Structures are given as C-alpha cells and as structure tokens.
Amino acid sequence: MLGRTANDLFWLSRYIERAENMARLIEAGYRIALLPRVGGDDGKQEWASTLESAGCAAQYNAKYGEIDTRNVVDFLLFDISNPSSIHACLATARRNARAQRTGLTREMWESLNGSWLEFQSIRPDTLRPDALPRILDWIKERSAAYRGALLNTILRNDTYYFSQLGTFLERADNTARILDVKYYVLLPSTNMIGSGVDNAQWESILRSVSAHRSYRWVYKDSYRSWRIADYLILNRAMPRSLSACYGEIDAALDGLSALYGEQKPCLDTAKSTLSLLKKGDIDTIFQSGLHEFLLEFIARNNRVGQEISEAYHFNS
Amino acid sequence: MEQIRAADLKPAFDEMNGLGEGVREPYAAVSEWLKSLRVEDLRKKSAEAELLFRRTGITFNVYGDAEASERLIPFDIIPRIIAASEWRRLTSGIEQRVKALNAFMYDIYHRQEIIKAGRIPAELVIQNSAFVPEMIGVEPALGIYSHIIGIDLVRTSENEFYVLEDNTRTPSGVSYMLENRETMMHMFPNLFAENRVAPVETYADNLRKTLESVAPENLDTDPVIAVLTPGIYNSAYFEHAFLADQMGVELVEAPDLVVMDGFLNMKTTQGLTRVDVLYRRVDDTFLDPLTFNPDSVLGVPGLFDVYRAGNVTIVNAPGAGIADDKAIYSYIPEIIEFYMGRPPILKNVPTYNCRKPDALKYVLDNMEELVVKEVHGSGGYGMLVGPASTKEEVDAFRLRVKAKPENYIAQPTLALSTCPTLTEDGIAPRHLDLRPFVLIGDEVRLVPGGLTRVALRKGSLVVNSSQGGGTKDTWVLQD
Numbered sequence: 001m002l003g004r005t006a007n008d009l010f011w012l013s014r015y016i017e018r019a020e021n022m023a024r025l026i027e028a029g030y031r032i033a034l035l036p037r038v039g040g041d042d043g044k045q046e047w048a049s050t051l052e053s054a055g056c057a058a059q060y061n062a063k064y065g066e067i068d069t070r071n072v073v074d075f076l077l078f079d080i081s082n083p084s085s086i087h088a089c090l091a092t093a094r095r096n097a098r099a100q101r102t103g104l105t106r107e108m109w110e111s112l113n114g115s116w117l118e119f120q121s122i123r124p125d126t127l128r129p130d131a132l133p134r135i136l137d138w139i140k141e142r143s144a145a146y147r148g149a150l151l152n153t154i155l156r157n158d159t160y161y162f163s164q165l166g167t168f169l170e171r172a173d174n175t176a177r178i179l180d181v182k183y184y185v186l187l188p189s190t191n192m193i194g195s196g197v198d199n200a201q202w203e204s205i206l207r208s209v210s211a212h213r214s215y216r217w218v219y220k221d222s223y224r225s226w227r228i229a230d231y232l233i234l235n236r237a238m239p240r241s242l243s244a245c246y247g248e249i250d251a252a253l254d255g256l257s258a259l260y261g262e263q264k265p266c267l268d269t270a271k272s273t274l275s276l277l278k279k280g281d282i283d284t285i286f287q288s289g290l291h292e293f294l295l296e297f298i299a300r301n302n303r304v305g306q307e308i309s310e311a312y313h314f315n316s
Numbered sequence: 317m318e319q320i321r322a323a324d325l326k327p328a329f330d331e332m333n334g335l336g337e338g339v340r341e342p343y344a345a346v347s348e349w350l351k352s353l354r355v356e357d358l359r360k361k362s363a364e365a366e367l368l369f370r371r372t373g374i375t376f377n378v379y380g381d382a383e384a385s386e387r388l389i390p391f392d393i394i395p396r397i398i399a400a401s402e403w404r405r406l407t408s409g410i411e412q413r414v415k416a417l418n419a420f421m422y423d424i425y426h427r428q429e430i431i432k433a434g435r436i437p438a439e440l441v442i443q444n445s446a447f448v449p450e451m452i453g454v455e456p457a458l459g460i461y462s463h464i465i466g467i468d469l470v471r472t473s474e475n476e477f478y479v480l481e482d483n484t485r486t487p488s489g490v491s492y493m494l495e496n497r498e499t500m501m502h503m504f505p506n507l508f509a510e511n512r513v514a515p516v517e518t519y520a521d522n523l524r525k526t527l528e529s530v531a532p533e534n535l536d537t538d539p540v541i542a543v544l545t546p547g548i549y550n551s552a553y554f555e556h557a558f559l560a561d562q563m564g565v566e567l568v569e570a571p572d573l574v575v576m577d578g579f580l581n582m583k584t585t586q587g588l589t590r591v592d593v594l595y596r597r598v599d600d601t602f603l604d605p606l607t608f609n610p611d612s613v614l615g616v617p618g619l620f621d622v623y624r625a626g627n628v629t630i631v632n633a634p635g636a637g638i639a640d641d642k643a644i645y646s647y648i649p650e651i652i653e654f655y656m657g658r659p660p661i662l663k664n665v666p667t668y669n670c671r672k673p674d675a676l677k678y679v680l681d682n683m684e685e686l687v688v689k690e691v692h693g694s695g696g697y698g699m700l701v702g703p704a705s706t707k708e709e710v711d712a713f714r715l716r717v718k719a720k721p722e723n724y725i726a727q728p729t730l731a732l733s734t735c736p737t738l739t740e741d742g743i744a745p746r747h748l749d750l751r752p753f754v755l756i757g758d759e760v761r762l763v764p765g766g767l768t769r770v771a772l773r774k775g776s777l778v779v780n781s782s783q784g785g786g787t788k789d790t791w792v793l794q795d
Contacts, residue, residue, distance in 0.1 A: 003572075004569070004583070101567075102557055158585060
C-alpha cells in the first residue's frame with residue numbers, strides 16, 4: 001500500500017468520526033442551552049465549553065467574539081472555513097475518499113458520496129430551528145452507515161487497520177477532550193452533591209458520547225461523578241471510553257505488525273497506554289488529578305498518531 | 317443563433333430504421349421493447365440512471381474547474397447495437413490497423429524504412445512535435461509502443477465504416493463502456509435475457525494480461541503494475557481509479573514514485589517497492605522532467621533512464637502520439653499497405669492536408685461543406701463543421717487556416733449514422749460514433765463493444781463530451 005493511501009484512509013476515518021462527534025457535541029450543547037438556569041446566560045457558558053471541547057474556541061472568538069446560539073451552531077455545522085465543522089469534515093473525508101477510490105469498497109464510497117451530495121443540498125439560511133435535531137440525527141446515521149459499510153465490506157488487511165486507527169484515535173481524543181473541558185463539574189464540590197445543575201452537566205457529558213441510557217444499565221445507579229469518569233475512561237464495555245478505543249488501536253497495530261512482519265515504536269506506546277487504562281482505577285486517577293491525567297492522555301494519544309505516521313511512511 | 321442541420325444535407329443512415337425500409341434485424345427486440353414503453357417511463361428510468369451514476373461518482377472534471385463542478389456525461393438508455401457479422405469485419409480491420417500503427421512506430425524510431433522508401437515525407441515525421449527523438453533506438457518490450465488504442469469509427473451506411481481518428485496516446489472512455497453496461501444490466505435485466513449481448517466485463521482482465529505480457533524480461537517475481545494519474549482534478553480521474561481498482565493494482569501520482577538504483581519504485585507503508593509496468597495516464601511531458609520538460613517540477617526525475625535501460629515498461633510508450641497525429645492520419649492507408657502488404661480493411665475518411673497547396677486551395681474554396689480540424693487539437697476544440705456554421709464563422713476560420721495552413725486538415729462532412737435517442741422532443745434520431753478499445757501485448761485483445769458517443773443536440777455531428785455529447789451502452793450481438 002502507498003504511504004499516501006495509508007495517510008488518506010487514516011484521515012478519512014478521522015474526519016468521519018469527527019463529524020459524528022461534532023453532531024453529538026452540538027446536540028448536547030443545544031439541549032443544555034435550552035434548560036432554565038440562574039442568571040439567564042442563554043447557555044453562553046455551555047456553548048463556550050462546547051467550542052472548547054470541539055477545539056475551535058479560538059477560531060470562533062476571532063470570527064464572532066460574542067457567543068450566540070445561532071452563530072455557534074452555524075460555525076460548528078456549516079462553516080467551511082472552520083476545518084472542524086461538520087461541513088469541512090465531510091468535504092475533507094470525501095476528497096480523501098476520491099483520492100483513494102481504489103482503497104474503498106463501492107459500498108463505502110457510495111455511502112460517503114451519497115451523504116456528501118445530500119449535505120450539499122441543505123440550505124442553512126432557510127433552515128427552521130426545529131430542523132436542527134433532524135440534521136444532527138441524520139449526520140450520526142450517515143456516519144453509522146459508513147462505518148457499517150466499512151465493517152461489512154472492507155478487506156481485513158492494512159486498509160482496514162489504518163481505517164480503524166483513524167476512527168479510534170479520533171474517538172479517544174474526542175472523549176478525553178469532553179471530559180477535560182468539564183472535569184471541574186466531576187470533581188467533588190462544596191455544593192450539595194447531585195444539585196440540579198450538576199445533574200444536568202453530568203447528563204450533558206454522557207449525552208455527548210451517547211451514554212446517558214447505557215450508564216444506568218451498567219451502574220444501576222443515578223449519575224455520580226466518579227462513575228461517569230470511570231465509565232468514560234476505564235470501562236471497556238463502553239464503546240467510546242478511552243479504554244475501549246485503546247483496545248481497538250492495540251488490535252489494529254497488532255494486525256499491522258503481523259501483516260508486515262515488523263513491530264514499530266507506535267505499538268509499544270499504544271500497548272503501554274492500554275495497560276495504563278487496564279490497570280488504572282478511578283480513585284487513584286481522581287487523587288492524582290483528573291485534569292492532569294487527561295492532559296497526559298491527550299498528549300500520549302497524539303504521540304501514537306505521530307509515531308504511526310512515521311512508522312508507515314504517511315508523508316514520505 | 318440557430319444551427320443549420322448538417323445532417324439534413326444527406327439523409328443519415330439510422331441504425332435502427334435504416335433509410336426507412338423498416339426495423340433492421342439487430343434492433344428487432346429493442347424496437348419492440350421501446351414500443352411497449354411510454355416516453356414518461358423512459359424519462360423516469362433515465363433519471364434513475366443519472367442518480368446511479370451520480371452516486372457511483374462516475375463523473376468527469378471540466379478542465380480548469382474546481383472540485384465543485386464534477387459533471388456527469390449524459391447517458392442515453394436506448395442501446396446502440398452492432399450485429400455479430402458487422403463486428404467480425406470491424407475486428408479484422410482494427411487488428412490490421414493497430415499492428416500497422418505499431419510497426420510504423422518501431423520503424424520511425426529505428427531504421428525509418430518508410431521514409432527512405434519515399435512513402436511518407438521525412439519532415440512530416442521528424443519535425444512533428446509528437447515525434448520524440450529521445451525514443452530513437454529504444455527497444456520497448458515486444459516492440460510495442462501503443463498497447464492501448466482507441467479507434468474512433470463512424471458509420472455512414474449499411475456497409476460503410478470509416479476510421480475518423482486513432483487514439484494511440486492515452487485513450488479514455490473505457491470506464492464508461494463498462495459502467496454503461498453495468499447500469500443497463502442493473503436497470504433492464506429483461507433486455508439482456510431477450511438479446512444475446514456479448515459481455516464486455518473481461519476488459520480489466522485483458523488489460524492486466526496485456527500489461528503483464530510487456531513487463532521487463534527476467535523478473536524473479538510477478539510483475540508489479542501501477543496506474544499513474546495526474547490526480548483527482550484530472551478530467552478522467554474517475555477512469556484512472558476505476559481501472560486500477562478493476563485490475564487490483566496501485567493508483568499512483570508522480571510524488572509517490574522515485575527512481576532508485578536504476579529501478580522505478582513506489583513509496584509504500586513498508587518502504588520502497590519496485591514497479592515493473594507503469595500504465596501512465598499522463599502526457600509525455602509530465603513523465604520525466606529531466607528528459608522531457610526541464611522547467612517542470614512534475615513527473616518522476618530519472619524515469620526515462622530506467623525505461624531506456626529496460627527496467628520498466630511505460631504504457632503507452634513515450635512518443636506514441638506520432639501515430640495519431642492528424643497530419644500523419646492521411647498516410648495511414650499507405651502505412652498499412654507498407655507494413656502489412658495488404659490494402660486496409662477499414663477506410664480512412666478522405667483528408668485534405670492544408671500543407672499541400674492544391675489541397676489548401678480546395679479547402680479554402682469549399683470550407684462551408686467541410687469539417688476543418690486543427691492538426692494538434694483534440695476533444696472537439698478548434699474545429700469547424702462547415703455546414704453547421706454561419707458565414708461569419710466560416711470566414712473567420714478561413715483566415716485562421718490561411719495564416720497557418722500546416723496546422724489544419726479538412727475532411728468532407730460525413731452523414732454520420734443515427735440511433736434513436738431519448739431527447740426533450742421524445743425519441744428522435746441522433747448522430748453517433750464508436751470507439752472500441754484495443755489491447756496490444758503478446759496478442760491483440762478486443763472486447764466486443766466500445767464507447768458509443770452520441771451528439772445530443774439535434775443535427776449536431778460533434779459527439780465529444782466537452783461539447784454536449786452523451787454516451788450509450790454498445791451491444792455487440794452474438795450469433
């Protein structure tokens with residue numbers, strides 16, 4: 001496989017995953033912004049942290065300054081000048097897919113191309129506010145359809161492994177960022193535990209990774225901050241947890257090593273990260289600092305991405 | 317400005333209805349099928365087909381346009397049909413022609429016997445911009461220069477086919493031949509049950525076999541093949557990706573390639589891998605900046621040296637364009653006689669080379685009845701269809717020809733055959749051509765079919781997609 005192909009497949013998966021994550025983030029932000037709250041800040045604070053989680057706060061502020069629901073949604077959903085907007089993610093994903101038509105199955109291509117064509121037919125300025133949830137659902141649906149086409153049709157060789165790596169590095173990064181932006185609401189506070197605001201915040205975190213219902217099945221308990229952190233960081237059953245992502249990353253890198261008959265440094269980094277997550281317990285993480293733990297994880301995750309790119313000649 | 321309808325000058329031969337004497341035999345079943353449908357049904361099917369093409373991404377880019385303007389080539393759902401006996405005659409003519417074209421190229425890049433014999437003027441070859449002097453003395457595998465040739469044929473009557481031009485560089489359109497069939501079979505399976513249509517889907521296999529057969533000798537492994545594309549903004553990018561995919565080989569761009577230790581390599585996830593056969597879909601000038609275009613940063617530096625040393629096969633060979641030059645075209649009957657020792661089976665369209673004074677005079681005097689083409693033009697650009705042009709257009713073109721006669725050739729306006737086509741006015745005859753794709757390696761391989769291009773504008777004789785042409789599925793019937 002060409003190094004350029006590996007690079008394109010990796011980023012294609014990342015951008016599809018990013019578009020889906022963005023849809024969840026907007027959905028969670030939109031929901032909490034609707035809730036009545038003290039001081040009546042129209043969800044400004046919530047949108048600010050959504051922008052933070054999405055990694056586009058600086059760009060947004062440079063463009064608009066003021067936080068306003070309509071502008072934030074437009075910026076995250078439709079603004080092609082924002083490289084992380086859903087629009088830009090789909091455009092980049094499709095460009096990569098076009099460059100790698102030979103690496104994609106017909107089903108994958110048609111799913112992605114179909115989404116792109118339909119997205120382009122949306123006219124943001126004529127949208128009624130109640131159309132937003134429908135569009136966000138549609139994005140998640142299309143992303144799922146693409147992943148489904150991939151899992152059902154792709155050859156289990158390097159094409160598959162590089163696609164998996166893109167998906168799960170992006171997902172791990174996304175989950176870690178969501179947690180980090182909101183880590184303070186998970187810390188034991190002087191407020192009464194389980195106040196209305198905390199509950200809404202916790203639910204919002206879970207919603208942004210589509211875990212608000214499964215949580216109850218797994219923990220059989222109301223929302224507790226340490227359990228939420230445990231769920232999203234350490235629980236391998238939760239498909240968007242850091243631990244689950246590293247299980248997939250580790251498997252894909254094992255697959256590559258076996259296929260190519262050679263182990264690369266990225267495999268060691270991924271394995272040590274996985275074992276950190278396997279052995280970790282949430283109390284220790286809280287004691288030594290949730291924020292510090294997450295920062296360290298995000299840096300590690302970036303390093304794994306960098307090492308993969310070097311090991312497999314993405315840009316040679 | 318209303319177009320004069322060139323085809324009205326002479327009644328055109330319709331491939332379904334002949335000259336009005338009733339439905340021709342090969343079209344019998346399709347004619348019945350058409351009668352059983354309402355135009356609205358056909359339109360619905362046509363829209364369905366368009367959706368399929370758009371989803372599959374079978375698009376072409378218009379030069380100079382960005383990604384936003386990927387266009388579809390209009391697809392007409394009424395097939396174009398060729399009888400088995402007609403195809404047999406075409407096949408023998410095509411085989412003869414492609415062998416002669418390759419023999420001609422071998423000769424002019426070696427001993428130049430045909431020039432010495434006085435059968436073709438030396439300056440026409442040597443001073444031709446399509447002649448690549450660097451190729452002199454190079455020994456391509458099996459002596460073949462043009463491995464993939466598209467021959468543009470037109471039909472003018474029950475028994476007359478003419479070769480309009482040869483495409484010996486990087487002919488395109490074969491993906492449409494394959495996808496058109498795929499779409500038709502998907503949409504009208506019954507039609508294929510009722511008609512014995514020869515399959516075309518062996519093309520990719522044949523292409524692969526052809527490419528393998530011209531790999532450098534003495535390889536210790538199976539030959540590694542790659543398709544070289546200029547990238548996603550090229551007008552034929554879809555086809556490049558399609559062919560690589562169908563053959564199961566890498567689709568590479570120049571930056572993916574590097575010359576190392578006398579071999580061509582591609583940059584893979586595991587380091588460098590040798591490439592033995594490069595099916596290039598880029599022009600000569602973008603192959604190797606060191607040899608062909610010192611000002612360019614495009615291409616693979618050193619590629620030509622690897623080629624000359626016989627360590628990689630470039631398909632089609634650099635310099636293969638000399639055989640489809642429009643000025644050489646008028647000599648093809650001579651060329652066939654010279655190398656094959658027999659008269660050509662397929663006729664050339666009579667051609668006036670404006671570089672000859674008497675021909676120039678004739679062309680200038682009769683321009684309103686002729687088709688005048690730029691020698692180096694392609695894609696329907698820079699041509700004049702006399703009978704379909706206004707007096708002002710003809711006069712303006714006359715000045716251009718006078719200024720640089722050697723740049724032009726002219727041909728009589730042929731009454732191209734027509735085939736029923738779904739148009740805004742219902743089903744109506746539209747003019748066609750046919751481009752079969754021939755593969756030349758250890759043997760000549762020709763799948764029964766080709767790309768039928770149809771001029772969708774009423775009366776128009778220009779079938780190029782850049783000029784509003786569409787395509788049809790092309791059926792060759794089996795006995």
